[in-house]
Amino acid sequence: MGVEKSVAVVGLGLMGQALAGAFVRVGYPTTVWNRTPGKAGRLVADGAAVVDSVEEAVAAGSVVVVCVADHGVVRGLLRTVGGGLEGKVLVNLTSATSVQMREIGGLEGVDSYLAGAIMGMPQGIGTTESLVLYSGPRSVFEAHEEVLRVLGEAVYLGADHGLSSLYAGAGVSLMWSVLNGFLHGAALLGAAGVEASAFVPFARQNIATASGWLAGYAGQIDEGAYPGADATIDSHVAAMGSLVQESEANGVNAELPKFIRELAERAAADGRGRDGYAAMIDLFRTP
Ligand SMILES: NC(=O)c1ccc[n+]([C@@H]2O[C@H](COP(=O)([O-])OP(=O)(O)OC[C@H]3O[C@@H](n4cnc5c(N)ncnc54)[C@H](OP(=O)(O)O)[C@@H]3O)[C@@H](O)[C@H]2O)c1
Structure with a gap:
């Protein structure tokens, strides 16, 4: 010491x-x-x-x-x-x-x-x-x-003295997004009488799957090229619409999927509909 x-x-x-x-x-x-x-x-x-x-x-x-x-x-x-x-x-x-x-x-x-x-x-x-x-x-x-x-x-x-705060902010932005997704999903399943604890193994699997995509997304963001090879923003918009409908049909708050869909629709309106999901970065870069 x-x-x-x-x-x-x-x-x-x-x-x-x-x-x-x-x-x-x-x-x-x-x-x-x-x-x-x-x-x-x-x-x-x-x-x-x-x-x-x-x-x-x-x-x-x-x-x-x-x-x-x-x-x-x-x-x-x-x-x-x-x-x-x-x-x-x-x-x-x-x-x-x-x-x-x-x-x-x-x-x-x-x-x-x-x-x-x-x-x-x-x-x-x-x-x-x-x-x-x-x-x-x-x-x-x-x-x-x-x-x-x-x-x-x-x-x-x-x-840069600002980096510790920026990394901390990036970390909690991710954390709140994941947690809100979990809570919305738990509410949706709860409408069918499924306990939140039954959702946990499936939720963890989904988080791990999305986590596996991050390096590929980061590469696309750093290169500024977003090939829509696996799924395009247009196809995400359609799936998001189904989630909004599912939420409403089950009497669950649909604000989160509506907001997510609104972002993707804006990207599509900006001409990014045939791009991959990582092209959404431009929305987050804009004040
Ligand atoms: N607690 C957590 O879990 C956590 C986690 C991560 C980061 N942080 C950060 O750590 C920092 C402190 O958090 P904390 O949980 O320790 O808060 P806290 O328990 O509310 O303590 C606040 C401290 O600030 C002092 N203080 C407030 N106004 C002051 C003034 N005008 N002049 C001098 N001292 C003053 C208080 O002194 P008095 O005793 O005289 O009021 C006390 O020592 C915050 O920036 C917080 O965001 C906290």
Whole structure:
């Protein structure tokens, strides 16, 4: 363990406490601060030092981990700290957009900085269940990888500070789409008295099938060529119409299949009807 490194954790909400707890458990000298006092009791009992101001916390750690409610709070705290971050590494694990994460990199007093996105819950921090995405200078990530790995799997994505937020956004976009599809499917089957648990094996099989298509779609998107070799957007539109009908006939909410059909119809109206499904990317690229 790189014992020469010390950690400051700014923010002891649910996530901040989990982060600080993980550092303390592996023996990193850890200093914590929270706006509202009284949240560090357990951490102090386990060996953390608690201080009364964010300036003191930053002064105590060579790695300063910030995990507070939102971007506005991070900005306010960094203003308070002023030049105190000189020679330190700032690791911002507060959820924010890519634009906001890049903005932090341009603030006065911030030189060594990694943006991070936590893909998991506080209970998983410090275990193999936790995944944290990082972006910023590779040299900073590599020099501090050992510390960052204390929190869980640490994945480096690139120099652009916005990348961790963008990957996190891409991940949850996928997650919500899959989950909504599962819920709509469960409602449809439920109309015939089928329990949701009976849908699970079939749902998993369908997710695995669609997952197998991703690399091929990605290749087409990167090349900008969408041969409609297996199924065209026109044929998808027809199948989507059947799903709308099926939903309505069973008294199930049809908004999701209608929205999906509307997107595909727009692509067809744009002249992409004979292309493969990946040509729909142009709809998602357009604001
Ligand atoms: N919890 C999760 O499962 C999870 C998962 C992934 C990412 N995250 C991200 O982690 C960050 C923290 O989440 P959380 O679950 O720990 O939230 P939380 O439990 O609500 O804690 C919020 C923290 O922000 C602090 N804070 C709020 N306003 C402040 C201000 N004006 N000045 C100074 N400190 C202020 C709070 O301090 P006080 O105690 O004084 O109010 C507290 O330490 C968020 O960006 C969240 O999106 C959370």
